Amino acid sequence: MAATATASASTSAIGSSYPSTSSSSSTAPKTFRYPPIHAFPPFYTLQHNPVSRAQQLSQWRALILDYCRSHRIFSLSPLPSASDASGSSPHKTLFANASIQRSLSPESIRAVLADLVEHKGAAWEDQLTTAKKSAAAGQGNNAKAFIYWKTPAQWGDAIYEWVMATGQNKSIMTLFELNQGELVESQDFYELPMPILKLALKHLSSQGKAQIFAGSEAEDGEGVKFV
Structure with missing residues (x-):
């Protein structure tokens, strides 16, 4: 019964919308405040239940757009680049929370970015830079997505x-x-x-x-x- 209650609570928190009051992460710039869901461990594991997963991805879309707008970040990739070595890298702040020792895997980051592309909040680099639109656009962890915090x-x-x-x-x-x-x-x-x-x-x-x-x-x- 305890395990069932825990699973139910996790699904409920993942599926909820952003609370109106946000809390600040210890690794976040003072000008950006993360929503409470960023400190919730199950947020970093993509859910299998279709309804819960859709709500979780919706929360990731909102967070990514807010974060990139605040930090003037124009692109993201599943894997960090050489220039992302600093502690303020999105892979160490946006897609991870050191205080709870949780982070999205590269495969999950790619899935989150693919969902953002599907909802017109981003575009894969190879969709914009190649003459032919390939069905394989955005495949692989080296793919880059341009983030449309402004269209x-x-x-x-x-x-x-x-x-x-x-x-x-x-x-x-x-x-x-x-x-x-x-x-x-x-x-x-x-x-x-x-x-x-x-x-x-x-x-x-x-x-x-x-x-x-x-x-x-x-x-x-x-x-x-x-x-």
Whole structure:
């Protein structure tokens, strides 16, 4: 009976929605507060029951988007990269909680990211950078997902708002200037991954707000004219 009660309690907590009051993790930046579910051990094991799993994945989607928005993280992968060696790496903070000695496995992280992609909250890198959309996109633990804490359309709107506010309309800018130039250093879209930037500009082009010019060879040779 005790085991049954424990299992029931675990499923109930996993299946519940985010509480309105959140608690802070000891490893979290002071500006980001994790929800209580982040300190709940079963959260790090994907549930087999379809209903519980769907609710659990919904909680992971919300947490990932909030975390990446707060930390200005544009992509995540099932396995940490060489640049993720610091203690603030998402694999040591977002996908793990040292205080309870729990973490998502690479396979579970890939499943969580795949669910985020399915719900239009992310896109696999190879979906955006290859000419043909492969059914195998996102397979393997080395896959990278671009996180849409702002959608490409929202990024496009933010870029155009900045263009109009700074008088850059009617001017031509290279994608490099728009991505890494001094003028945009204080903007949220600074260092936005190029595949997302191109989608954002395509959104503006479809609205008649931008004209995209192909570069000769180098990617940063491409340009855009805002109208």
